Amino acid sequence: MTSDTPSDAFYDILRGVAALTGNRVVADLARLIGQGMPPELWIAFNHKQIASKRWLVDALAEALPRPKGPVWVLGAWYGVLGALLLDDPRLGVDKVVSLDRDPACAEIAERLNRRHVADGRFSAVTADMMQLEFTREPVRPGLVINTSCEHLADVPGWVASLPPDLPVLLQSNDYYRELDHKSCVATLEAFKEQVGLSEIHFSGALPSKNYTRFMLIGRR
């Protein structure tokens, strides 16, 4: 599939799937694609990406639901995870801030989450997570999610920049072959050591065909 695949066919099919399933995220995706297919959206929505985000949402619902403040998603790409978080009533998420350093992401993330932007529940920010200072934010985050730890050159340095005790959900993987990956870990234990959390409520590994994804939920 390429970005010049006719998007109106996908639009019609996805509207049909949304009508069949009643899934609001699929309806939002259909509307986004109806306006033209953003490059790499097909990767952000592929079955492996969605399986790992479903895993995340289910684990969060068990381990640390109802955050006491906005949820920041860092390295958030096109805001797919934000859409899933806001759609799941088990999580009780009031607001998502979706941050990526790629300036192409914010506009697409806000179009995907248009309903939530209108309700004041979603905003997208273009910034480098290594430069963030959460202590300067007017509202302390209730949870910080980073599913892109493998993309950072200095994961321990980034974790150290977070406020102490902050609830966090972190993912990384052992996909060393990917050129953009700078901090992959070989095992779940290596990931625990890399991030050095003070509390861990959930730890797990999700194997897929080419790599294994690791997830930790706890506090900085």
Ligand SMILES: C[S@@+](CC[C@H](N)C(=O)[O-])C[C@H]1O[C@@H](n2cnc3c(N)ncnc32)[C@H](O)[C@@H]1O
């Ligand atoms: C390929 S995507 C998502 C990968 C992740 N494993 C996932 O499944 O969600 C990685 C994203 O992280 C973003 N990113 C990488 N380093 C970043 C940084 N320092 N600050 C903000 N965003 C960053 C990239 O722009 C990209 O959109």
